[in-house]
Amino acid sequence: NAGVTQTPKFRVLKTGQSMTLLCAQDMNHEYMYWYRQDPGMGLRLIHYSVGEGTTAKGEVPDGYNVSRLKKQNFLLGLESAAPSQTSVYFCASSSFRLAEPTYNEQFFGPGTRLTVL
Amino acid sequence: GENVEQHPSTLSVQEGDSAVIKCTYSDSASNYFPWYKQELGKRPQLIIDIRSNVGEKKDQRIAVTLNKTAKHFSLHITETQPEDSAVYFCAASPRMSGTSYGKLTFGQGTILTVHP
Numbered sequence: 310n311a312g313v314t315q316t317p318k319f320r321v322l323k324t325g326q327s328m329t330l331l332c333a334q335d336m337n338h339e340y341m342y343w344y345r346q347d348p349g350m351g352l353r354l355i356h357y358s359v360g361e362g363t364t365a366k367g368e369v370p371d372g373y374n375v376s377r378l379k380k381q382n383f384l385l386g387l388e389s390a391a392p393s394q395t396s397v398y399f400c401a402s403s404s405f406r407l408a409e410p411t412y413n414e415q416f417f418g419p420g421t422r423l424t425v426l
Numbered sequence: 427g428e429n430v431e432q433h434p435s436t437l438s439v440q441e442g443d444s445a446v447i448k449c450t451y452s453d454s455a456s457n458y459f460p461w462y463k464q465e466l467g468k469r470p471q472l473i474i475d476i477r478s479n480v481g482e483k484k485d486q487r488i489a490v491t492l493n494k495t496a497k498h499f500s501l502h503i504t505e506t507q508p509e510d511s512a513v514y515f516c517a518a519s520p521r522m523s524g525t526s527y528g529k530l531t532f533g534q535g536t537i538l539t540v541h542p
Binding site: 360 | 469470515519527528530535
């Protein structure tokens with residue numbers, strides 16, 4: 310199993326350009342997340358999804374859009390990149406079983422380093 | 427919402443010493459407290475977690491303690507080794523259920539450096 314994978318690993322954009330980050334997981338997890346990591350600020354949740362076709366905003370959603378058309382994929386889009394979006398982006402996933410309470414153990418992808426000039 | 431504070435932001439120890447990282451949380455509904463280790467340029471990886479029905483959990487040189495009354499939990503690393511050098515993140519989450527997705531709120535991270 311590959312676990313959680315992300316593409317691309319690195320990207321440099323110019324202000325105003327758009328791009329899509331792809332996250333894929335092969336663990337059949339229901340929940341998927343996008344975080345950004347900035348120095349001294351830990352991991353901040355951008356958007357998350359609790360299942361195929363559903364998405365919700367996290368704590369820093371502005372400037373980003375997401376889609377979850379397939380259970381195994383979660384896409385993060387930047388429509389008009391800004392220098393403030395220079396960051397390392399991590400995708401994560403976790404499982405949930407309705408039959409019992411579950412603790413949110415999240416598995417992370419390798420990250421995408423994005424620079425916006 | 428939940429707020430997690432983590433201290434210290436940097437920690438430097440000599441090989442063989444112990445290291446302690448502390449976190450406080452604000453939401454009494456939180457009952458899952460994982461710790462992640464992130465090596466330079468790598469992804470965060472879960473190293474240990476504790477659930478609110480226990481006060482302490484050990485895994486070899488790593489231990490975590492939880493005080494629900496005071497709303498704080500700590501990571502203890504004994505006999506530190508240079509390969510323990512990394513950024514450590516604590517987090518807190520309420521239990522996932524049919525009505526709650528169990529949002530994970532992270533602390534700001536602690537840079538641990540173990541000197542040989």
